Amino acid sequence: MKKYTDHDLLIMFKSIEKKNYAFNYIINLYQERIYWHIRKILISHEDSNDVTQNTFIKVFENLIKFKGESKIYTWIYKIATNESLSFLKKNRKYFFESIDNVSSSLITNLTSENYFDGNEGEKKLQKAILTLPIKQRLTFNMKYFDNMKYKQISQILGTSVGALKANYHHAKNKIQKYLKEN
Amino acid sequence: MKQTNNIEQFDKKQSFIVPENYFSKLKSDIQFKTENLESKIGFKNYLSIKTIVPVLASVFLLLITFNYVKTFDPKSDNVLSEEIYTEFVEFEIENIDEEYLFEFLPDEEYAFSDEIEYLIDNNTDYDLIIK
Numbered sequence: 060m061k062k063y064t065d066h067d068l069l070i071m072f073k074s075i076e077k078k079n080y081a082f083n084y085i086i087n088l089y090q091e092r093i094y095w096h097i098r099k100i101l102i103s104h105e106d107s108n109d110v111t112q113n114t115f116i117k118v119f120e121n122l123i124k125f126k127g128e129s130k131i132y133t134w135i136y137k138i139a140t141n142e143s144l145s146f147l148k149k150n151r152k153y154f155f156e157s158i159d160n161v162s163s164s165l166i167t168n169l170t171s172e173n174y175f176d177g178n179e180g181e182k183k184l185q186k187a188i189l190t191l192p193i194k195q196r197l198t199f200n201m202k203y204f205d206n207m208k209y210k211q212i213s214q215i216l217g218t219s220v221g222a223l224k225a226n227y228h229h230a231k232n233k234i235q236k237y238l239k240e241n
Numbered sequence: 242m243k244q245t246n247n248i249e250q251f252d253k254k255q256s257f258i259v260p261e262n263y264f265s266k267l268k269s270d271i272q273f274k275t276e277n278l279e280s281k282i283g284f285k286n287y288l289s290i291k292t293i294v295p296v297l298a299s300v301f302l303l304l305i306t307f308n309y310v311k312t313f314d315p316k317s318d319n320v321l322s323e324e325i326y327t328e329f330v331e332f333e334i335e336n337i338d339e340e341y342l343f344e345f346l347p348d349e350e351y352a353f354s355d356e357i358e359y360l361i362d363n364n365t366d367y368d369l370i371i372k
Contacts, residue, residue, distance in 0.1 A: 079272075082275065083268075083272065086268050086271055086272070087268070090264060090267055090268060090271070091264055094259075094264070094267065095255065095257070098257050099257075102257075104257075104259060104260075108263075108267065111267065112267070112270055112271055112274060115271045115275075116271070116274055116275060116278060119275045119278065120278070172257075174257055174258045174259060174260070175256060175257055175258070176255075176256055176257070176258045177256025177257075180251070181251070181252075181256040182256070184248065184251055185256065203248070203253070204253060231248060234248055235247065235248060238248070
């Protein structure tokens with residue numbers, strides 16, 4: 060597959076003839092990474108599938124307005140994160156319930172999930188991650204599993220690099236504590 | 242994998258899995274949805290001000306035309322045109338040279354009129370002429 064820069068893709072997307080080509084190229088390039096990012100937040104495959112599709116529809120609708128202030132990938136990641144958080148908010152049991160309190164239902168999803176291939180240790184790690192407050196969980200997932208740089212995570216979550224470092228540190232400690240106790 | 246409490250020693254492999262061929266299906270699902278979206282956007286564009294204004298103007302013009310056709314009395318115009326035509330013919334007949342009209346008669350008729358003139362000049366019986 061020919062390599063295109065973000066700039067090339069944006070120009071192609073603005074032309075009527077090449078719009079679909081550019082969009083398909085973006086799907087090919089990012090769909091897996093975006094799906095896995097969403098999956099780590101929502102756990103359930105079906106929910107992640109819906110949210111991934113919604114994310115790319117949002118990308119399709121809004122890419123024309125994208126000014127290239129960040130990389131397309133970072134921008135899509137941001138949309139995916141927001142869509143996932145909105146999904147969690149919509150699916151709360153109670154209207155005023157904090158998004159951080161959805162962990163119990165996510166842990167239930169994890170135990171009943173057919174598409175989980177990890178061993179007991181990995182399941183325990185996932186459960187530990189799910190006990191974290193949402194921002195720490197997002198930071199931990201992006202840093203630990205996706206090896207993203209703090210600067211990039213900062214652009215996605217709109218949090219300072221310093222705060223992210225602190226989040227990651229606390230997240231790591233909490234997980235290790237959970238693993239020791241359970 | 243070794244059971245450990247240190248997260249750095251965990252294998253970072255993906256523990257979640259997806260159904261077979263999921264990502265190719267995902268791609269076609271997204272493409273299908275965006276194609277539908279484009280046709281919806283196209284329909285929305287039809288409803289934009291740029292389209293609505295000319296459409297409304299056309300409808301307005303059609304209504305005016307329809308109203309004019311409905312209230313139009315063809316008799317009044319026919320009477321008028323007949324009057325004008327009669328006046329014109331009368332004027333032409335009064336002023337036209339007979340010789341000029343002969344130009345437009347077919348040869349036979351013209352010959353026939355010559356015959357009649359000859360018969361009249363020679364006091365021929367009129368009944369015979371008519372026959």
